Amino acid sequence: MHVLGRREGTARERVRSDGPAGRLGTFRARDGSAGAPVGVDFDRPHAACVVGKRGSGKSHTLGVLAEGLAATPGVTPLVCDPMGAFDGLQAGGFHVREPQVRASALPPRAWPPLLGLDPAGGPGALVWRAAADRETLPGMTRFVAGSDAPDRTRRAAANHLALADAWGVFAPDAPPAEAFLERATVCALAGLSAAPANAVVRVLATACYRARLDGRLDTLPWLLLDEAHVFLDGLARPALERLLTRGRAPGVSLVLATQRPTALPAVARSQTDLVVAHRLTAAVDRETVREVRPAGGEALDGRWPTERGTALVFDDAAERVVSVRVRERRTPGGGASPRASEVGDAATSDDTGPSAPEPTRTGHLGGHGGP
Numbered sequence: 001m002h003v004l005g006r007r008e009g010t011a012r013e014r015v016r017s018d019g020p021a022g023r024l025g026t027f028r029a030r031d032g033s034a035g036a037p038v039g040v041d042f043d044r045p046h047a048a049c050v051v052g053k054r055g056s057g058k059s060h061t062l063g064v065l066a067e068g069l070a071a072t073p074g075v076t077p078l079v080c081d082p083m084g085a086f087d088g089l090q091a092g093g094f095h096v097r098e099p100q101v102r103a104s105a106l107p108p109r110a111w112p113p114l115l116g117l118d119p120a121g122g123p124g125a126l127v128w129r130a131a132a133d134r135e136t137l138p139g140m141t142r143f144v145a146g147s148d149a150p151d152r153t154r155r156a157a158a159n160h161l162a163l164a165d166a167w168g169v170f171a172p173d174a175p176p177a178e179a180f181l182e183r184a185t186v187c188a189l190a191g192l193s194a195a196p197a198n199a200v201v202r203v204l205a206t207a208c209y210r211a212r213l214d215g216r217l218d219t220l221p222w223l224l225l226d227e228a229h230v231f232l233d234g235l236a237r238p239a240l241e242r243l244l245t246r247g248r249a250p251g252v253s254l255v256l257a258t259q260r261p262t263a264l265p266a267v268a269r270s271q272t273d274l275v276v277a278h279r280l281t282a283a284v285d286r287e288t289v290r291e292v293r294p295a296g297g298e299a300l301d302g303r304w305p306t307e308r309g310t311a312l313v314f315d316d317a318a319e320r321v322v323s324v325r326v327r328e329r330r331t332p333g334g335g336a337s338p339r340a341s342e343v344g345d346a347a348t349s350d351d352t353g354p355s356a357p358e359p360t361r362t363g364h365l366g367g368h369g370g371p
């Protein structure tokens with residue numbers, strides 16, 4: 001199998017070229033026919049992006065990578081699932097965990113922006129002090145109540161902490177974030193708004209990095225992030241940027257999937273070594289991918305994928321761009337929107353009129369959710 005992302009420079013590395021890899025699919029010839037099997041290297045850490053329009057197959061591709069990683073000794077995938085698209089991975093041995101973390105896992109300076117507060121303003125500064133002084137959300141609330149700040153400041157800070165409590169992601173008895181890295185895991189973020197989902201992802205990305213750096217994790221973690229633009233735009237960004245710039249040294253891999261390549265920050269553009277580009281129609285998106293990986297100036301006209309499940313893969317290691325058809329999932333995919341014709345009475349209806357518009361998928365991630 002040809003393995004993408006594998007540098008086969010020195011003789012020693014060539015000997016190692018049979019290291020772990022996951023089957024991605026098959027090469028795709030210009031006439032659309034399937035060619036030889038193609039995989040992705042899981043031996044070394046990578047920073048990868050999966051981009052494409054809505055419905056082009058990004059989540060499916062993340063699922064394919066996750067399945068392969070779960071079957072590979074020495075690596076541990078953690079899938080952050082903001083849309084509820086990865087429940088089916090349970091059939092592949094994944095544990096689905098509720099997104100609960102300890103309040104103390106966030107640095108105190110992250111609390112004011114998490115709650116939409118100005119860190120230099122009264123309530124923001126008070127929340128910051130509370131986070132620095134206490135380990136739990138109830139402890140922070142008591143700190144605020146007992147502080148000598150003006151009434152208005154205390155009330156505002158307390159209201160914002162009550163909002164954080166209502167999110168349900170901060171629990172004093174939550175296991176340490178490393179628990180998400182013990183085995184192949186899906187972190188179920190569906191239903192959370194952007195702010196708490198970002199808080200959880202920041203904690204998990206930090207845990208991947210710290211656990212490897214401090215020698216507390218003997219497998220190499222892979223963090224797979226769907227709807228990554230939500231996190232690159234939010235509180236999780238510093239932790240993700242750290243993984244992009246410094247994650248590979250301790251052995252942490254990051255895979256970012258987004259329908260908005262333009263949302264990828266400069267560091268993602270410069271640090272990714274593998275870009276899987278599904279169907280993109282906007283010229284600005286294609287141009288962004290070309291900027292992310294110039295691929296030695298190869299001409300791409302006529303090569304951009306037009307079908308769901310096909311992709312151009314920009315491989316830094318081989319300095320090549322290849323066309324791929326991504327394989328079927330081994331576990332049930334969660335990507336398809338439900339159809340009216342598949343539920344309830346509609347399934348038996350013989351109404352042959354125009355089909356109903358597809359409802360949007362579950363998942364939330366809208367807005368900040370602030371008071």
Ligand SMILES: Nc1ncnc2c1ncn2[C@@H]1O[C@H](COP(=O)(O)OP(=O)(O)OP(=O)(O)O)[C@@H](O)[C@H]1O
Pocket residue numbers: 052053054055056057058059060061259308309310325326327328329333334335336337
């Ligand atoms: N390679 C493939 N083989 C078979 N089915 C696929 C493949 N790629 C995608 N699909 C199917 O196409 C549908 C859309 O795919 P998917 O949900 O992965 O798209 P997406 O780009 O993640 O969409 P969104 O941006 O809305 O999250 C799903 O039903 C999925 O199972």
